[in-house]
Amino acid sequence: xxxxxxxxxxxxxxxxxxxxxxxxxxxxxxxxxxxxxxxxxxxxxxxxxxxxxxxxxxxxxxxxxxxxxxxxxxxxxxxxxxxxxxxxxxxxxxxxxxxxxxxxxxxxxxxxxxxxxxxxxxxxxxxxxxxxxxxxxxxxxxxxxxxxxxxxxxxxxxxxxxxxxxxxxxxxxxxxxxxxxxxxxxxxxxxxxxxxxxxxxxxxxxxxxxxxxxxxxxxxxxxxxxxxxxxxxxxxxxxxxxxxxxxxxxxxxxxxxxxxxxxxxxxxxxxxxxxxxxxxxxxxxxxxxxxxxxxxxxxxxxxxxxxxxxxxxxxxxxxxxxxxxxxxxxxxxxxxxxxxxxxxxxxxxxxxxxxxxxxxxxxxxxxxxxxxxxxxxxxxxxxxxxxxxxxxxxxxxxxxxxxxxxxxxxxxxxxxxxxxxxx
Amino acid sequence: xxxxxxxxxxxxxxxxxxxxxxxxxxxxxxxxxxxxxxxxxxxxxxxxxxxxxxxxxxxxxxxxxxxxxxxxxxxxxxxxxxxxxxxxxxxxxxxxxxxxxxxxxxxxxxxxxxxxxxxxxxxxxxxxxxxxxxxxxxxxxxxxxxxxxxxxxxxxxxxxxxxxxxxxxxxxxxxxxxxxxxxxxxxxxxxxxxxxxxxxxxxxxxxxxxxxxxxxxxxxxxxxxxxxxxxxxxxxxxxxxxxx
Numbered sequence: 001x002x003x004x005x006x007x008x009x010x011x012x013x014x015x016x017x018x019x020x021x022x023x024x025x026x027x028x029x030x031x032x033x034x035x036x037x038x039x040x041x042x043x044x045x046x047x048x049x050x051x052x053x054x055x056x057x058x059x060x061x062x063x064x065x066x067x068x069x070x071x072x073x074x075x076x077x078x079x080x081x082x083x084x085x086x087x088x089x090x091x092x093x094x095x096x097x098x099x100x101x102x103x104x105x106x107x108x109x110x111x112x113x114x115x116x117x118x119x120x121x122x123x124x125x126x127x128x129x130x131x132x133x134x135x136x137x138x139x140x141x142x143x144x145x146x147x148x149x150x151x152x153x154x155x156x157x158x159x160x161x162x163x164x165x166x167x168x169x170x171x172x173x174x175x176x177x178x179x180x181x182x183x184x185x186x187x188x189x190x191x192x193x194x195x196x197x198x199x200x201x202x203x204x205x206x207x208x209x210x211x212x213x214x215x216x217x218x219x220x221x222x223x224x225x226x227x228x229x230x231x232x233x234x235x236x237x238x239x240x241x242x243x244x245x246x247x248x249x250x251x252x253x254x255x256x257x258x259x260x261x262x263x264x265x266x267x268x269x270x271x272x273x274x275x276x277x278x279x280x281x282x283x284x285x286x287x288x289x290x291x292x293x294x295x296x297x298x299x300x301x302x303x304x305x306x307x308x309x310x311x312x313x314x315x316x317x318x319x320x321x322x323x324x325x326x327x328x329x330x331x332x333x334x335x336x337x338x339x340x341x342x343x344x345x346x347x348x349x350x351x352x353x354x355x356x357x358x359x360x361x362x363x364x365x366x367x368x369x370x371x372x373x374x375x376x377x378x379x380x381x382x383x384x385x386x387x388x389x390x391x392x393x394x395x396x397x398x399x400x401x402x403x404x405x406x407x408x409x410x411x412x413x414x415x416x417x418x419x420x421x422x423x
Numbered sequence: 424x425x426x427x428x429x430x431x432x433x434x435x436x437x438x439x440x441x442x443x444x445x446x447x448x449x450x451x452x453x454x455x456x457x458x459x460x461x462x463x464x465x466x467x468x469x470x471x472x473x474x475x476x477x478x479x480x481x482x483x484x485x486x487x488x489x490x491x492x493x494x495x496x497x498x499x500x501x502x503x504x505x506x507x508x509x510x511x512x513x514x515x516x517x518x519x520x521x522x523x524x525x526x527x528x529x530x531x532x533x534x535x536x537x538x539x540x541x542x543x544x545x546x547x548x549x550x551x552x553x554x555x556x557x558x559x560x561x562x563x564x565x566x567x568x569x570x571x572x573x574x575x576x577x578x579x580x581x582x583x584x585x586x587x588x589x590x591x592x593x594x595x596x597x598x599x600x601x602x603x604x605x606x607x608x609x610x611x612x613x614x615x616x617x618x619x620x621x622x623x624x625x626x627x628x629x630x631x632x633x634x635x636x637x638x639x640x641x642x643x644x645x646x647x648x649x650x651x652x653x654x655x656x657x658x659x660x661x662x663x664x665x666x667x
Contacts, residue, residue, distance in 0.1 A: 322477050323514035323573075327528035327580060328504030330496070337527055341518050419518070 017065045018076070024062030028055040029097060036101045056094060063090040111395075122386055134389040135396050138380050142396070145216015145371055151208065155219050158199040162192045162226070189230050196223060212290040213369065218400065220372040224294055225359045231298040232358070233351070236305025241335065243310055254306070261303035266364055269296050274368035293365050301358050308350035312343035345419045352412035356405050373397055428453045428584060428615055429474060434483035436469060443469050444480070445639045451584075456616045458626040458647075461636035462662065467619045470636070471586045474617070475499075475506045488583060504532055507577030511589040513569040515561035521548070521572050522557040525579045533580065540579070547575040551605045567598030571605050578609070585609065587618040623667060627651060635659045 032055050034040040063084050071077060083093045114129030117136060125131035135142070144152050165188060169180050200223075203209035215223070242254030261269075273296035274289055281287065316339060324334040344351075363374035371379055377393040380386060429451040436444040443466045451457055459467045472478040473485060476492050476499050485492045487502050516524050525544035529535040535543070548554040551571040553564075561569055570590055577585060587606065591599040603625050610616060610629040620626065626633055626647060633650040635643040635658075643650070643659045654660050 317512075317514075319510060319512050319514035320516065322472075322508075323510065323516070325477060326475055326503055326506070326508035326510075327576070328500050328532040329528065330500050333531050337531060338516055342516075345518065 014068060014071060014073075017068065018073075021062045021065035024058050024065070026062075028059030028062060028094070029101075031055040031058075032098050032101050037105050055098070056091075059094045060087070060090060063094070130392050130395075131389055132392065134380075134386055134392050138376075138386070138393075141217060141380065142373060142376050143217045144219055145376055146214040147210060147216065147219075148208075148214075151202075151210065154199050154202070154207065158195050159219070159222070161195050161199075165191060165195075184230075185234050189227070192230075193227070212288050215290065216371040217376050218373045220370060221359075221362050224290075224297065224362045224365060224370075224372065227294045228297045228301055228358055228362075229355055231294075232301040232305050235298065235302035236309050237340070239302060239306035240309035240313060243306065244313060258303045258306050261300050262307070264300075266297070266300055266361055267367060269300050270364060270368050272296070289368065290370060293368060293370060297358070297361070297365075301354065301361075304354050304357075305351065308347050308354055309343065311350065312345075312347035313339065315346055316342055345416075348412050348416050348419075352409055356408060359404060359408070360401060373400060426453055427451060428488055429617075430484075430486040431474075432484050434473065434480050434485060436466075436473065436478065436480045436482075443639050444473070447483070447641060449634070449641065449644075451615065451617065453583075454613050454615055455631045456610050456614075456629050457618070457632050457634060458630040459617065459619045459634045459636060460621060460623070460626065460662075460666075461642075465636045466639040467636050468588050471508075471588055471617055471619055474584075474586060475503050475508060477508075500532075504528075504580055505582055506584045506586060507580055507582035508586045509570070509573050509577055509588065509590045511592050513561070513566070513573045513593070515569055515573055515576070517561050520558055520560055521553070521564070524561070524572060525576045528576070529579050543581075544575070544579050547578045548572070550578075550608065551575045552601075565598060566594045567601045570594065570598075570602045574602075574605055574609070584615045584617070587616065587620065589619050589621070591620065591622060621666065623651075635662065637662075 064087065066076065067080055067084055067090075068076065069080070071080075084090050110129045112129070114127040115132055116125045116127050116129070117132040118124055119133050120137050122131070122134075124133050140149060140152070144155055147155065168183065168188075172180055198204055199207070200215070201210060201212065239254050239258055242250045243258065245251050245254070270293060273292045277292060278287075320338060320342065321334065324338040329338070362372055365372060366375035366378060374397055377390075377397055381390040381393055427450040429449070431447050431449040434444060434447040435442065447470060459470065461467050469478055473480050473492075474487060476485075480492075488505055490498050490502055492499065492502065515521075516527070519527060522541065522544055525547060526537070526540040529540040529543060530537055533540075545554055545557065548557055551574055553568050553571050553575070556564060556568060556572075561572070564572065574590075590606070591602050594602060599622070603622060606616075606618070606625065607629055616629075618625070618630075630647045633645060633647050634641055635650070635654075635656075637658055643654060643656050645655070650659075651663070654663055
C-alpha cells in the first residue's frame with residue numbers, strides 16, 4: 001500500500017488534505033447547487049453519464065481526505081464524528097444533500113414563485129405553479145362547512161368559550177384543585193356539549209336552527225375529535241381496570257368489548273352507526289347523526305385506549321400494589337392515588353399516539369355524509385367551476401393536520417417532562 | 424400484657440401444588456418483638472405477608488387484634504390499617520414527595536385533616552431523621568433514606584403491629600446500620616414487631632423471641648438468649664453455625 005501513502009490523511013499533512021478536501025467537496029456541492037437552482041452544468045464538457053456521477057465521486061474523495069482522527073480542529077472532529085464516520089455514511093450524507101438541492105427548486109417554484117393568490121376565480125390562476133386563489137375562495141367552506149356565512153360567529157364564540165373553560169385548571173386555587181379531575185372528566189364535557197349544542201346547533205334563544213348536516217370543515221374536525229378524545233379516555237381507563245379485575249364477569253365483559261371493537265374496521269362501525277343503528281331504535285326516538293358518529297368513534301377508540309392504559313398498569317411492580325394495600329387502602333383508593341397516577345404517566349406517549357390516530361381518523365366520517373376538512377376538500381375539488389386543484393387542497397389539509405398533530409405531540413412531551421419525578 | 428394480638432392456628436398455604444407453609448401455629452403477645460429467620464425459600468416472607476393478607480392462606484385461621492382474616496374485605500382493610508409493613512424493596516410511591524408518601528394513607532384511610540397528617544408525618548420523619556428530605560422525591564434519596572421513609576410512612580398510620588420483610592436485604596452495608604438504628608428505636612418505644620431478617624446482631628439486641636423456619640415449618644421457637652445459647656434442633660445449629 002506504500003504507493004498510496006500520499007493519499008493517506010493524518011495530522012502531518014493536515015493543511016494539504018484539508019485544503020484539497022474542502023475544495024473538492026465545495027466543487028461537488030456547488031456543481032449540484034448550480035445545476036438544480038440555475039440549470040448550469042459546470043462539467044458539461046464530459047459525457048452525460050460521467051457528468052452525472054462526477055459531483056458524487058469528487059465529494060466522496062473530498063470527504064475521504066478530510067477524515068482525520070483527532071485532528072485537533074473542533075469543527076472537523078464534530079463533522080467526522082457525526083456525518084463522516086465511514087465511506088458509507090459519507091455517501092449517505094452527500095446523497096441527502098443532493099436530494100435536498102434537487103427537491104427545493106421545483107417545490108419552491110410551484111408553491112411560491114410561480115403560484116397565484118390574487119383574484120377570486122379560476123381564471124386568475126395564470127401561472128404554472130399552485131393556485132392558492134382556490135384555497136382563499138374556499139377558505140370559509142374549509143373552516144365552517146356549509147354553515148351559513150352570517151352565522152359563523154356562533155361557531156367562533158362556542159369554540160372560544162370551550163377553550164376558555166378548558167383553561168380553568170390553570171387558575172384553580174389550592175382548594176379547588178381537589179375537584180379538577182371531576183371537573184375535567186364529568187362537568188367540562190357536559191358544559192362543552194351544552195355550549196356546542198345550544199350555540200352552534202341553535203333553535204333556542206332566537207338563534208336559527210342549523211342541522212348538523214350543514215356543519216363541516218375544520219370546525220367539525222375539532223368538534224368530533226374533541227368529544228371523542230374526552231370521552232374515550234375515561235372509557236378506556238374503566239375498560240383497562242375491568243380487564244384486570246378479579247371479578248370474572250367484569251373481566252370477561254371487558255375482554256369481549258375490547259376484542260370486539262379492535263376487531264372491526266372503523267369504517268364499518270361508522271356505516272353501522274348511521275345506517276343500521278336507527279333501525280333498532282323506537283320510531284319516535286331520534287338521535288342526531290353527528291351524535292351517533294361521535295358515540296361510534298368513542299366506543300371504537302376506547303378499546304384502543306384501554307389496551308394502552310393496561311400496558312401501563314402491567315408495567316408497575318407488584319410492590320406498589322402491596323404497599324398501597326398494606327396501608328389499608330381499598331381497591332378504588334389504591335388505584336386513584338397510587339396506581340393510576342403512575343400508570344397514566346407511563347402511557348402518555350402511547351395515549352398521544354392513539355389520540356393522533358383518532359384525529360387523523362376523523363376524515364372517515366365523510367362516508368356517512370359529514371364533511372369535515374378532508375370531506376370539504378373532496379366536495380370542493382369536484383365543483384365544476386374549480387376542477388383540477390386537488391393538489392393545492394390536499395397540501396393545505398396536510399399542513400393543517402400537521403399543525404394540529406404536532407401541537408398535540410409537543411403538548412404530550414411537555415406533560416411527560418412535567419410529571420417526571422424520578423430524578 | 425400477656426394477651427395475644429396475633430393468633431395463628433394450623434395455618435397452611437399452597438402456591439399451586441407446592442406447600443409453602445405447613446401447620447403454622449404462632450401466638451404473638453402485645454409489645455413483643457419477634458425475629459423470624461431461616462434459609463431462603465423457607466416461607467418466612469410468606470408467613471408475614473399472610474398476617475396482613477397480602478397472601479391468602481387456604482387452611483387454618485389467623486386472628487389479628489381480635490378479628491379473623493377472611494374473605495370480608497372491610498375487615499381486611501381495617502386490619503391492614505392497624506398493621507404496618509416495611510418491604511425489602513421499600514416500595515415508596517415514586518410519584519409522590521416523601522411528605523405526601525407519609526400523609527397519603529392517614530388522609531384518605533384514617534380521614535385525618537391534611538394539616539394534622541402533615542404534622543404527624545413530620546414527627547415520624549423526625550424520628551427516623553429524614554425530616555430535611557420531606558420535599559424530595561423517593562428517586563432522589565439513597566436506599567437507606569428510602570427505607571427509613573418507608574418505616575415512617577407505615578408509622579404514620581399509628582399501627583398496633585409492625586411487620587418487617589427483610590428490611591435491610593436490599594441495602595448497601597453502610598446503610599444497613601441507619602435502618603437498624605431506626606428499628607431499634609422503634610422497638611424501644613414498645614411497638615409489637617415481627618421482623619424477618621438475617622441480621623442476627625439486631626435479633627440479639629431487641630428480640631424477645633426468635634423463630635427459625637425451614638421448609639415451611641416452624642422448626643424452633645425460643646427466647647432469644649436460649650435460641651442462640653442452646654439451639655435444640657440440629658437444623659437450627661447448622662444454620663446458626665453458617666450465619667454467625
